[in-house]
Amino acid sequence: MNSTILTNTVRFVVLLLLQGLxxxxxxxxxxxxxxxxxxxxxxxxxxRTPRPLVILLGxxxxxxVDLFYQTPGLHASAATFTAFARALVLRYLEPRxxxxxxxxxxAWRLGLGWFLRYSAILMLLHLLFxxxxxxxxxxxxxxxxxxTGLSFIFSMLFVFIYTVxxxxxx
Amino acid sequence: MRDLFLLFVRYGGFLLFLLLESLSFWLIVRYNxxxxxxxxxxxxxxxxxxxxxxxxxxxxxxxxxxNEQLATQNAALLDSLLEQKAFIQQLQxxxxxxxxxxxxxxxxxxxxxxxxxxxxxxxxxxxIIDKGRRHGIHPLMGVITHEGVAGIVKATNERYSLVxxxxxxxxxxxxxxxxxGYFGSLRWEGPAPNVALxxxxxxxxxxxxxxxIITSGYSAIFPKGIPVGHVTAVREMPGGAFIQLEVALRTDxxxxxxxxxxxxxxxxxxxxxxxxxxQ
Numbered sequence: 001m002n003s004t005i006l007t008n009t010v011r012f013v014v015l016l017l018l019q020g021l022x023x024x025x026x027x028x029x030x031x032x033x034x035x036x037x038x039x040x041x042x043x044x045x046x047x048r049t050p051r052p053l054v055i056l057l058g059x060x061x062x063x064x065v066d067l068f069y070q071t072p073g074l075h076a077s078a079a080t081f082t083a084f085a086r087a088l089v090l091r092y093l094e095p096r097x098x099x100x101x102x103x104x105x106x107a108w109r110l111g112l113g114w115f116l117r118y119s120a121i122l123m124l125l126h127l128l129f130x131x132x133x134x135x136x137x138x139x140x141x142x143x144x145x146x147x148t149g150l151s152f153i154f155s156m157l158f159v160f161i162y163t164v165x166x167x168x169x170x
Numbered sequence: 171m172r173d174l175f176l177l178f179v180r181y182g183g184f185l186l187f188l189l190l191e192s193l194s195f196w197l198i199v200r201y202n203x204x205x206x207x208x209x210x211x212x213x214x215x216x217x218x219x220x221x222x223x224x225x226x227x228x229x230x231x232x233x234x235x236x237n238e239q240l241a242t243q244n245a246a247l248l249d250s251l252l253e254q255k256a257f258i259q260q261l262q263x264x265x266x267x268x269x270x271x272x273x274x275x276x277x278x279x280x281x282x283x284x285x286x287x288x289x290x291x292x293x294x295x296x297x298i299i300d301k302g303r304r305h306g307i308h309p310l311m312g313v314i315t316h317e318g319v320a321g322i323v324k325a326t327n328e329r330y331s332l333v334x335x336x337x338x339x340x341x342x343x344x345x346x347x348x349x350x351g352y353f354g355s356l357r358w359e360g361p362a363p364n365v366a367l368x369x370x371x372x373x374x375x376x377x378x379x380x381x382x383i384i385t386s387g388y389s390a391i392f393p394k395g396i397p398v399g400h401v402t403a404v405r406e407m408p409g410g411a412f413i414q415l416e417v418a419l420r421t422d423x424x425x426x427x428x429x430x431x432x433x434x435x436x437x438x439x440x441x442x443x444x445x446x447x448x449q
Contacts, residue, residue: 052183055186056186056190058194059190059194071198073194073196073197073198073202074194074202076190076193077194078188080191081187083184083187084187087183133198136198138392
């Protein structure tokens with residue numbers, strides 16, 4: 001239990017710094033290279049985490065990223081939405097035998113293919129929500145979809161690299 | 171209290187989600203310039219739309235009032251129009267008595283017509299109007315526009331009439347300097363469709379640049395006083411007995427559309443007098 005909390009806390013800090021210090025600079029240089037990796041923290045929370053706690057942690061992660069991006073509420077809303085959608089996506093992707101609630105939904109436990117599908121759905125939802133809120137209207141739907149598509153490609157590339165490099169069990 | 175707690179356990183995720191999303195959006199609108207502007211704008215749009223609808227409804231409901239107002243206004247305008255007409259009639263009568271001309275200025279019949287074909291670039295320009303014999307148009311009637319003299323009817327058929335405009339080499343018009351009363355003969359040499367020459371004006375005539383040229387009333391075709399153009403240059407002719415005036419025509423022949431055909435009741439008599447004299 002304690003090790004799970006420690007693992008997730010370290011992951012939170014690492015992802016936050018990665019997002020806030022490195023990926024943010026890339027997006028500042030090339031606006032269409034908006035890469036997001038921090039939702040991985042929400043995705044990798046243990047399966048037994050109570051749903052309200054997932055949503056609260058998602059909100060906190062978003063607020064923390066917002067502090068780096070100086071966009072109060074923007075990432076928070078998208079991360080809260082992602083945390084909310086996590087349970088729905090998990091139910092949708094539930095294996096025939098069900099989940100072992102003591103595990104985290106990782107590639108190590110559930111397979112790389114499963115994990116990529118899981119992260120792809122949630123990252124797409126996250127980015128779509130994020131860019132919609134950023135535009136704050138659906139007038140520029142074309143631009144929202146373009147940004148979402150480009151960011152999705154690069155973000156998933158980073159998610160894949162992260163998964164292969166660290167391949168966390170929890 | 172227990173029910174409330176159970177409710178939270180069951181729907182807690184969703185309620186928390188809504189709560190935190192609301193908080194996020196509040197933060198966004200509160201602290202982000204761009205989103206805040208869009209938010210304000212959207213609110214404005216909605217409010218304006220509602221305003222617009224309400225305005226339309228109230229406009230519709232007040233149509234009866236507006237009808238009443240317009241009817242009153244129409245009546246007032248009609249009144250003043252009739253008054254003006256009576257005043258003009260008085261003036262015309264006074265004029266006729268004054269100038270001692272025969273009664274040709276009075277009782278001029280005016281036929282409105284529309285130009286259906288026109289030319290301005292050839293030496294023998296003509297235009298055709300959509301009124302003919304069946305409308306009472308005959309050769310040698312004058313044609314004017316609201317700007318001034320346009321031409322003279324040359325030939326007619328049942329429905330159409332061919333008009334010789336001032337900008338035709340064959341056209342001649344008796345015209346005079348409005349200020350001093352000296353007259354001459356207006357003709358056109360081309361190619362510019364807005365410049366004609368007033369010839370046979372005596373060398374001692376009082377004329378300046380900018381003087382208005384009007385019809386003289388000596389011809390059978392036009393009554394006296396219809397504007398023709400303005401003097402733009404004065405040239406002495408060889409010998410010095412006569413001068414030639416360059417006249418900028420008032421009528422824009424390049425965009426003739428509505429014209430009016432004039433019929434003077436006394437014209438046939440005058441024409442026959444002239445012919446008798448020439449013979």
